Amino acid sequence: MARGREPTVKDVAEHAGVSPGVVSRVVNANGSVAELTRERVLASIAELGYRPHSAARELRTRTTNTIGLVLADVANPFFSQLADHIVRHAADAGLGVLLTTTQEDPAMELKSIELLLQKRVGGVIAAPGTENAAAWRHMRETGVELTFVDRFIDRIPGIDVVGMNNEHASHSATTALIERGHRRIALVSGSSETSTGRERIAGHRRALQEHGISEDPALVVELAFRHVEAETALSGVLALPQPPTALIVGNTAVSASVITHLRSAGISVPQDLSVIVFHDAEWTALTSPPLTVVRHQLDDLAKCAVEMLHTRLNSAERLRRREKRLPSELVIRPSIAPVRG
Amino acid sequence: MARGREPTVKDVAEHAGVSPGVVSRVVNANGSVAELTRERVLASIAELGYRPHSAARELRTRTTNTIGLVLADVANPFFSQLADHIVRHAADAGLGVLLTTTQEDPAMELKSIELLLQKRVGGVIAAPGTENAAAWRHMRETGVELTFVDRFIDRIPGIDVVGMNNEHASHSATTALIERGHRRIALVSGSSETSTGRERIAGHRRALQEHGISEDPALVVELAFRHVEAETALSGVLALPQPPTALIVGNTAVSASVITHLRSAGISVPQDLSVIVFHDAEWTALTSPPLTVVRHQLDDLAKCAVEMLHTRLNSAERLRRREKRLPSELVIRPSIAPVRG
DNA sequence: TTGTAAGCGTTATCAA
DNA sequence: TTGATAACGCTTACAA
Numbered sequence: 001m002a003r004g005r006e007p008t009v010k011d012v013a014e015h016a017g018v019s020p021g022v023v024s025r026v027v028n029a030n031g032s033v034a035e036l037t038r039e040r041v042l043a044s045i046a047e048l049g050y051r052p053h054s055a056a057r058e059l060r061t062r063t064t065n066t067i068g069l070v071l072a073d074v075a076n077p078f079f080s081q082l083a084d085h086i087v088r089h090a091a092d093a094g095l096g097v098l099l100t101t102t103q104e105d106p107a108m109e110l111k112s113i114e115l116l117l118q119k120r121v122g123g124v125i126a127a128p129g130t131e132n133a134a135a136w137r138h139m140r141e142t143g144v145e146l147t148f149v150d151r152f153i154d155r156i157p158g159i160d161v162v163g164m165n166n167e168h169a170s171h172s173a174t175t176a177l178i179e180r181g182h183r184r185i186a187l188v189s190g191s192s193e194t195s196t197g198r199e200r201i202a203g204h205r206r207a208l209q210e211h212g213i214s215e216d217p218a219l220v221v222e223l224a225f226r227h228v229e230a231e232t233a234l235s236g237v238l239a240l241p242q243p244p245t246a247l248i249v250g251n252t253a254v255s256a257s258v259i260t261h262l263r264s265a266g267i268s269v270p271q272d273l274s275v276i277v278f279h280d281a282e283w284t285a286l287t288s289p290p291l292t293v294v295r296h297q298l299d300d301l302a303k304c305a306v307e308m309l310h311t312r313l314n315s316a317e318r319l320r321r322r323e324k325r326l327p328s329e330l331v332i333r334p335s336i337a338p339v340r341g
Numbered sequence: 342m343a344r345g346r347e348p349t350v351k352d353v354a355e356h357a358g359v360s361p362g363v364v365s366r367v368v369n370a371n372g373s374v375a376e377l378t379r380e381r382v383l384a385s386i387a388e389l390g391y392r393p394h395s396a397a398r399e400l401r402t403r404t405t406n407t408i409g410l411v412l413a414d415v416a417n418p419f420f421s422q423l424a425d426h427i428v429r430h431a432a433d434a435g436l437g438v439l440l441t442t443t444q445e446d447p448a449m450e451l452k453s454i455e456l457l458l459q460k461r462v463g464g465v466i467a468a469p470g471t472e473n474a475a476a477w478r479h480m481r482e483t484g485v486e487l488t489f490v491d492r493f494i495d496r497i498p499g500i501d502v503v504g505m506n507n508e509h510a511s512h513s514a515t516t517a518l519i520e521r522g523h524r525r526i527a528l529v530s531g532s533s534e535t536s537t538g539r540e541r542i543a544g545h546r547r548a549l550q551e552h553g554i555s556e557d558p559a560l561v562v563e564l565a566f567r568h569v570e571a572e573t574a575l576s577g578v579l580a581l582p583q584p585p586t587a588l589i590v591g592n593t594a595v596s597a598s599v600i601t602h603l604r605s606a607g608i609s610v611p612q613d614l615s616v617i618v619f620h621d622a623e624w625t626a627l628t629s630p631p632l633t634v635v636r637h638q639l640d641d642l643a644k645c646a647v648e649m650l651h652t653r654l655n656s657a658e659r660l661r662r663r664e665k666r667l668p669s670e671l672v673i674r675p676s677i678a679p680v681r682g
Numbered sequence: 683t684t685g686t687a688a689g690c691g692t693t694a695t696c697a698a
Numbered sequence: 699t700t701g702a703t704a705a706c707g708c709t710t711a712c713a714a
Contacts, residue, residue, distance in 0.1 A: 006483060008691055019701045024693055031694090034699060049479075054460045055396040055405075056691035059706045064396075066439070066460075073425060077623075080421030084414060087442050091449070096456055098407070099440040101428050108432070115437055119395045119407075138390075142347065256623040263627070282418075282597040283624030286604070349707055360685045365709055372710085375683060397707035400690045685714075691706105698701080 007048040016044035027052060058120065066096045067309060068116035070126035072104045072225070077281040078252035078298070079127070082149070085302030086125060093310050104225035106131035113139055123309045127151045130193035145312040149305040151195045160308040162301060162324045166196050169294045169328040170203030170250060173276045176292070176330060177246040178211050181339035182274060186219040186237050186244035188230070188258060190251040197222060200250040200278070219244055223251050230254040234261055238273075245339045246274040255279065259287060270337035280331060289334035296328045348389040357385035368393060399461065407437045408650060409457035411467035413445045413566070418622040419593035419639070420468070423490070426643030427466060434651050445566040447472035454480055464650045468492045471534035486653040490646040492536045501649040503642060503665045507537050510635045510669045511544030511591065514617045517633070517671060518587040519552050522680035523615060527560040527578050527585035529571070529599060531592040538563060541591040541619070560585055564592050571595040575602055579614075586680045587615040596620065600628060611678035621672060630675035637669045 009020045009027075016023070018037055025031035026041040033041075044050070058064045069086060071079045083099065090097050098121060100112035106129055113135045116124055123145035128136055130153070137156045140146050152161040170187075177185050187204050190197040201220060208215055218240060221233045230251075237244060249255050255277045262269060269275050269289060277284065280295040304324055312319055350361045350368075357364070359378055366372035367382040374382075385391070399405045410427060412420045424440065431438050439462060441453035447470055454476045457465055464486035469477055471494070478497045481487050493502040511528075518526050528545050531538040542561060549556055559581060562574045571592075578585060590596050596618045603610060610616050610630055618625065621636040645665055653660055 009693090010691080020691090021693075021695095021701065021703095022699085025700095028693080032699060037699085051455075051459050053400070053691050055399040056706090057693080058396040059394070059400055059690090059708085060692040060694085062706075069440075074415065074428065075422045075425040077418065077421070080418070080424075081416045083421075083424075083440075084416040084442060087415065087440055088444070091441065091452065096460065097440050099410075099424075099428055099438050100432065101425060103429070111432065114392075118392050119437065256627065259627050281624070283622070283627065286597065286600050286624065286628045288629035350709090351707080361708080362686080362710075363684065366684095369709080373683060378683085394707050397690090398709075400692090400706090401708045401710085403690075683714105686712085688709105688711090690708085693705090695704085696702090698699105 006053075007050040008053070009050075012041065012044045012048055012050045015048060016041045064120060064122045065094055066098055066119065066121050067313075068112070068119070068121045068124040068126070069097050069099045070102065070109065070112050070116070070124060070128070071099070072102050072127060072129070073253065074099070074101055076253045078150075078279045078296075081298045082302055085299045086149075086306060089303050089306040093306060095306075095310070102129060104129060110135055117142065117144070122313050123147065125149050125305050125309055128153050130191065145309055147305050147309040147312070149301060153195075158318060158321055160312065160319075160322045160324075162304045162308060162326070163195070164296050164301070164328050165325045166199035167203035167206070169278070169330070170200040170248070171207045172203075172330045173248050173292075173294055174204045174207035175210075176332065177248070177274055177276070177336060178207060178213065180246075180274065180336060182246040183213055183339075184216065184219065184242060184244040185246045185248065186221065188221045188223060188234065188237075188247065188249045188251055188254065190253075191222050191224045197250070204248065223254055225253060230257050231261055234258060235265070238265065238267065244273065246336070247276070249275070249277040252277075252279040252281075255281065256283075259291070269335050271340065274336035274339075276330075276336060285333065287335075291335045292333045293331050294328050295331050297326055300326050347394075348391045349394070350391075353382065353385045353389055353391045356389060357382045405461060405463045406435055407439055407460065407462050408654075409453070409460070409462045409465035409467070410438050410440045411443065411450065411453050411457070411465060411469070412440070413443050413468060413470070414594065415440070415442055417594045419491075419620045419637075422639045423643055426640045427490075427647060430644050430647040434647060436647075436651070443470060445470060451476055458483065458485070463654050464488065466490050466646050466650055469494050471532065486650055488646050488650040488653070490642060494536075499659060499662055501653065501660075501663045501665075503645045503649060503667070504536070505637050505642070505669050506666045507540035508544035508547070510619070510671070511541040511589070512548045513544075513671045514589050514633075514635055515545045515548035516551075517673065518589070518615055518617070518677060519548060519554065521587075521615065521677060523587040524554055524680075525557065525560065525583060525585045526587045526589065527562070529562045529564060529575065529578075529588065529590045529592055529595065531594075532563050532565045538591070545589065564595055566594060571598050572602055575599060576606070579606065579608065585614065587677070588617070590616070590618040593618075593620040593622075596622065597624075600632070610676050612681065615677040615680075617671075617677060626674065628676075632676045633674045634672050635669050636672050638667055641667050 009023045012023045013020045102109040125147045127150045146159045148161045276292045278294045280293040284291040350364045353364045354361045443450040466488045468491045487500045489502045617633045619635045621634040625632040
């Protein structure tokens with residue numbers, strides 16, 4: 001854990017024959033300093049290989065250029081692509097990113113929050129779970145700027161939210177299936193405790209209602225996270241006396257394992273089952289048949305999240321909650337077809 | 342960037358009616374403190390919601406529990422899964438992870454190094470590019486512990502390396518194709534300036550030589566990163582007067598786009614072309630035909646990298662360079678077949 | 683067992 | 699324009 005001794009402002013000051021204050025002013029380009037001495041200081045900095053010590057600076061100025069990023073799981077292509085874009089945009093804004101993952105485990109999420117609190121990060125971008133509302137609220141009250149991305153928790157003031165139009169996207173997906181004659185449409189969703197889960201279920205319901213189709217609760221499967229659960233839950237739905245003729249997968253973490261399961265169960269897509277999945281991962285056009293997907297503009301999502309946080313970090317006032325919804329697009333591919341018979 | 346005022350050791354000390362030193366000793370469980378006062382201090386900590394200030398602690402102790410993670414690109418499933426595991430194992434070891442990505446751009450890599458240097462991270466896990474050897478060396482000399490993962494740069498002393506047995510894996514892949522009668526085997530590889538690129542090319546060559554097959558340089562394509570290049574380079578190879586009958590994709594970043602390209606070019610796998618790709622992404626069994634892959638144990642890779650770094654961080658001595666190679670496995674699936682005719 | 687005081691590397695204030 | 703000095707929050711000798 002220990003680090004060797006590296007040159008400090010004091011070393012630079014001595015080397016350049018000035019006082020530490022001058023060096024600081026040169027480095028931060030604030031106070032006034034004569035051009036000649038400025039050059040001398042810069043030369044010394046270069047020669048000694050001086051690099052400002054972040055921790056010391058943070059301690060003194062009570063500021064930081066580090067933000068936290070709290071995601072469930074970076075192995076999920078949805079989150080990993082999001083993370084990639086966020087890290088890039090943050091770097092463009094001069095912000096470092098401390099990444100933590102929760103694996104959808106509330107205890108790990110709490111540990112993440114604790115870590116970021118101790119690190120005194122200036123802000124956090126998070127796709128929060130459902131259990132730690134109090135901790136998130138506390139974090140915000142502590143003065144940490146917070147931007148929820150993809151999902152959010154209600155009723156925490158002064159937190160920005162940027163997500164997709166899940167209700168609309170889900171409505172479109174279900175409608176596309178209804179238009180093809182489907183009446184029994186299964187939905188594999190994330191937990192309805194998450195905002196995305198709720199919204200996707202709501203959009204689905206609205207589409208059914210608009211077409212006078214009664215809901216069958218047995219067709220809606222909520223999956224928190226785990227793939228094993230996905231297998232059994234899915235088997236259950238497919239084994240119903242009146243099995244679904246179409247399936248929407250609204251939980252990005254399980255898309256691939258759902259497709260795998262369908263294949264090993266000998267279910268032909270779209271003959272036996274039409275399929276739509278959320279998130280256009282790089283492989284969705286490569287399966288046979290290629291999958292109809294709800295495509296999200298992850299780069300926009302990331303850019304928006306970083307911008308929102310960045311403006312908050314640089315604004316003295318306490319801003320009100322802002323919410324932004326980005327559009328998504330239903331990309332029709334051969335995995336959906338008119339219902340048989 | 343600014344943060345509000347939060348309770349300090351001093352506040353806790355006053356509240357508990359002790360001195361700051363005692364509070365510190367309670368928090369860090371080192372020096373001796375009477376059970377009764379300890380309880381009083383803990384109560385005050387809980388009541389005030391005190392949290393030690395990382396930066397202050399780092400400044401004073403010259404230690405940190407943050408490590409850097411420098412990867413090319415977290416959108417690439419190989420790196421994203423690796424990152425997920427690394428973050429998890431690091432968290433288990435009590436380490437926070439500052440993630441930076443380089444997009445294979447040397448300038449961005451340099452900025453990452455600079456950032457991590459300023460943050461005075463205790464150590465860094467990196468999949469380095471080829472251009473910044475001097476900067477990496479300098480980082481090491483500065484006292485930052487360094488573990489290269491997946492790829493590495495030679496000739497930097499005191500740096501651990503953990504990677505896959507690329508030479509062997511590539512040899513196996515090529516051999517599997519040769520055994521099926523293939524003689525013209527194309528290899529899409531990462532840059533031969535990277536250790537992985539070199540090793541995979543070497544293994545490929547060895548297999549060819551062992552079977553008395555002469556190399557055709559036109560069949561080896563080095564791709565640094567970009568997908569657009571992948572398209573044109575691949576087209577070139579497939580349009581050769583004597584086109585390959587088999588293809589190995591040794592650059593995980595382009596696997597999906599290569600498969601996409603083959604499909605849109607109307608090339609049937611494995612009839613026209615047998616295909617093997619490196620890295621068993623979640624979708625490789627879902628294409629038609631399912632892809633033969635070189636499967637890496639990413640979790641082992643991650644665990645090993647974190648462990649190596651962790652031991653270095655906690656060891657006073659300057660350890661010598663260690664190198665570890667993990668096995669990989671060729672998973673045969675229908676994308677390879679005996680050569681036609 | 684506890685308190686005191688110095689110092690980690692910065693930056694901000696104030697005088698010169 | 700520059701330099702001296704204090705303070706950010708913490709840990710750690712050392713003294714009591």
